[in-house]
Amino acid sequence: MSGKHRKVAYYPGCALxxxxxxxxxxxxxxxxxLGLELVELENWNCCGAMEVKNLDPxxxxxxSARNLAIAGKMGFDTVMAPCNGCYHNxxxxxxxxxxxxxxxxxxxxxxxxAGHETYEAGGVSTIHALDWIKEAIGEDGLKNRVENSLKxxxxxxxxxxxxxxxxxxxxxxxxxxxxxxxxxPHFMDDLLAAAGADCVEFPLRTACCGGAHTLSDxxxxxxxxxxxxxTAEACGAEVIATECPTxxxxxxxxxxxxxxxxxxxxxxxxxxxTQLLGMALGLSARRVGVQENLSDASDLLRQKGxx
Amino acid sequence: MPIxxxxxxxxxxxxxxxDLTIEGVDVSGHWSTFIKSRAVTDYNEAMEQEIAALPGGExxxxxxxxxxxxxxxTVNAVNPDFNPxxxxxxxxxxxxxxxxxxxxxxxxxxxxxxxxxxxxxxVNPEGxxxxxxxxxxLKGHTDQKPSMAFDEIFSAQVFATGKIEEGRIIRQFFxxxxxxxxxxxxxxxxxxxxxxxxxxLLARLGFAALFRPRTSGWGRAQAAMAEYLGEQQAxxxxxxxIEEGAKR
Ligand code: SF4
Ligand code: SF4
Numbered sequence: 001m002s003g004k005h006r007k008v009a010y011y012p013g014c015a016l017x018x019x020x021x022x023x024x025x026x027x028x029x030x031x032x033x034l035g036l037e038l039v040e041l042e043n044w045n046c047c048g049a050m051e052v053k054n055l056d057p058x059x060x061x062x063x064s065a066r067n068l069a070i071a072g073k074m075g076f077d078t079v080m081a082p083c084n085g086c087y088h089n090x091x092x093x094x095x096x097x098x099x100x101x102x103x104x105x106x107x108x109x110x111x112x113x114a115g116h117e118t119y120e121a122g123g124v125s126t127i128h129a130l131d132w133i134k135e136a137i138g139e140d141g142l143k144n145r146v147e148n149s150l151k152x153x154x155x156x157x158x159x160x161x162x163x164x165x166x167x168x169x170x171x172x173x174x175x176x177x178x179x180x181x182x183x184x185p186h187f188m189d190d191l192l193a194a195a196g197a198d199c200v201e202f203p204l205r206t207a208c209c210g211g212a213h214t215l216s217d218x219x220x221x222x223x224x225x226x227x228x229x230x231t232a233e234a235c236g237a238e239v240i241a242t243e244c245p246t247x248x249x250x251x252x253x254x255x256x257x258x259x260x261x262x263x264x265x266x267x268x269x270x271x272x273x274t275q276l277l278g279m280a281l282g283l284s285a286r287r288v289g290v291q292e293n294l295s296d297a298s299d300l301l302r303q304k305g306x307x
Numbered sequence: 308m309p310i311x312x313x314x315x316x317x318x319x320x321x322x323x324x325x326d327l328t329i330e331g332v333d334v335s336g337h338w339s340t341f342i343k344s345r346a347v348t349d350y351n352e353a354m355e356q357e358i359a360a361l362p363g364g365e366x367x368x369x370x371x372x373x374x375x376x377x378x379x380x381t382v383n384a385v386n387p388d389f390n391p392x393x394x395x396x397x398x399x400x401x402x403x404x405x406x407x408x409x410x411x412x413x414x415x416x417x418x419x420x421x422x423x424x425x426x427x428x429x430v431n432p433e434g435x436x437x438x439x440x441x442x443x444x445l446k447g448h449t450d451q452k453p454s455m456a457f458d459e460i461f462s463a464q465v466f467a468t469g470k471i472e473e474g475r476i477i478r479q480f481f482x483x484x485x486x487x488x489x490x491x492x493x494x495x496x497x498x499x500x501x502x503x504x505x506x507x508l509l510a511r512l513g514f515a516a517l518f519r520p521r522t523s524g525w526g527r528a529q530a531a532m533a534e535y536l537g538e539q540q541a542x543x544x545x546x547x548x549i550e551e552g553a554k555r
Pocket of ligand 2: 379391417418420423
C-alpha cells in the first residue's frame with residue numbers, strides 16, 4: 001500500500017445518481033472496505049457528457065473547470081471520477097486549459113461572471129476509480145484482503161472509448177511498466193486477477209458500445225453491443241466487467257434489445273468491477289447493489305458462492 | 308490498376324467491358340473496369356473554410372488522406388458508406404454535390420475517437436464529423452437529426468439546472484422524435500427493473516417526477532453560458548453567410 005489517495009475528492013456525476021446507482025453504491029462500499037475516504041464535491045455540476053461539446057466545446061470545458069475549481073477550494077489536489085465520461089471531460093479540461101489560451105480565456109470569463117474561482121491548470125488532477133484502487137491499494141494489497149476469492153470466474157474486461165482516447169489528454173498513460181496503456185489497458189484486468197478472477201483475452205476491450213447514440217441511433221448501438229457480447233462469450237467469459245455507467249447501461253439495455261428486436265440472445269452477465277472487487281472482499285451482493293443492475297447475475301453469483 | 312473503394316464511384320460512371328482485348332491480351336471482366344472521365348465545374352470553394360469555422364472542424368486542412376480514420380472507424384465497420392477520409396477529401400476540394408449524397412449518415416458518428424487516436428496529422432476527424440453534420444443542418448441540407456435533437460435537449464437541461472435527470476431527457480427525446488415510450492424492449496427493461504429495484508430508485512429514474520436534481524446558485528453560471536453561446540452561434544451563422552434571425 002502506497003499511502004497515496006487515502007482521501008480524495010469524489011465526483012460521482014449525474015449518471016451515478018440514477019441509472020448508474022449501483023456503481024455509486026459499490027464504489028463507496030469498496031472505499032469503505034479498503035479504508036479509503038471519499039469526500040463528495042460540494043454542489044457539483046454535470047460535466048456535459050458527450051452532448052454539450054456538440055453545441056460548444058469550450059462550454060463543456062467550463063463545466064469541468066467549475067468542478068475542478070470546487071475540488072481546489074475544498075483543499076484537494078486529486079479528484080476521483082468513476083464514470084468514463086466525467087473522467088474524460090475533466091482530463092480534457094485539464095489538458096485544454098494547460099495548452100490552449102482560447103479555452104483559458106473563455107473559462108476565466110465565465111467563472112468571473114458566474115462568481116466563483118477560476119481553475120488554474122495544474123492545480124487539481126483527475127484520476128479514474130481504477131487508478132484510485134490500483135495506486136492506493138495495488139494488487140498485493142488486494143490479495144492480502146481477499147476474503148472470498150472470485151475463484152477463477154471468467155471475466156472479459158471492457159474499458160470502452162473515453163478511458164483511453166484521444167491519448168493526448170492522458171499524459172500519464174503509456175509511460176512504460178506500471179503505467180496504464182492506451183492501446184491495451186490492463187488496470188481492471190490486474191485488479192480483478194488479484195481478486196482471483198480468470199481474465200480472458202478480450203480483443204474488444206476498447207471497442208465502442210455506441211453509447212453516444214444509445215437512443216438516437218438504437219440499431220447501430222445494438223449491433224455494436226451485440227458484437228461485444230458475442231465476442232466476450234466466444235472468448236469464454238461468464239461476466240463482462242465494466243468501469244463506466246454509460247457503457248454498463250448500454251450493454252445491459254442493448255442485450256435486452258438485441259433479444260427483443262433482433263432475436264439474438266446472449267447469456268454473459270454484466271457487472272461493475274467495483275461490485276466484483278467488493279464481493280471478493282467479502283461484501284454481500286446486496287451491499288454492492290447487484291439487485292440494481294438490469295442484467296440479473298444473481299444465479300451465476302450464487303452458483304460461484306459469491307454475494 | 309484495380310479500382311480501390313469501387314463503392315465510391317457511381318455505377319453510371321463505371322465502364323465495364325465484358326469482351327476486351329488490348330494488344331492481344333484479354334482484359335475482360337474485372338480487369339476492364341474503368342472510370343469514365345468527367346469534368347467537374349461546380350466546386351463550392353467556400354465549403355472547407357465554412358466547416359473549419361465550426362467547432363471541431365478547425366484542423367481539416369492538415370489532412371493528407373492516409374485513410375487511417377476510415378480504417379479504424381467504428382461506424383464504417385457497420386456501414387461502409389460512412390467514410391470520414393472520403394468526406395474530408397470532398398470538403399477540401401469543394402465537391403458539395405458528392406458530399407450531399409451522404410448527408411443523411413454523417414450524423415451517425417458515435418464519437419468513439421478511434422479516428423482521432425489513429426490520425427497521424429492531428430486533424431481531429433471526430434470533430435470534423437460533428438462540424439460537417441452541423442454545417443449540413445445550418446445550411447438547410449438536412450433536417451435536425453435525432454442525435455442533434457438529443458444534444459439540444461440534454462444541453463438545455465444542463466444549462467437550466469446544472470445537472471441532468473435521465474428519465475426526463477428520455478421522455479422529452481422520445482416526444483420530440485415522435486417515438487413511443489412503449490416499445491417492446493423498453494417495456495421488457497422496465498418490467499425487469501420493477502421486479503428488483505427499490506421504489507425510491509425507480510422514482511429517480513423518471514418513472515415518477517419526484518426527484519429534480521439541480522446545482523444550487525446556478526443562475527449566474529447559466530446566464531454567463533447563455534450569453535457566450537449566443538455570441539458563438541451568431542459568429543458561426545455569419546461565417547456561413549446565414550442571415551441573422553434566419554432559423555436553421
Ligand atoms: S487519419 Fe487524419 S490525415 Fe489520415 S485521412 Fe483521416 S483525417 Fe486525414
Ligand atoms: S469518432 Fe466517429 S468518425 Fe471517428 S472513428 Fe468513431 S465513429 Fe468513426
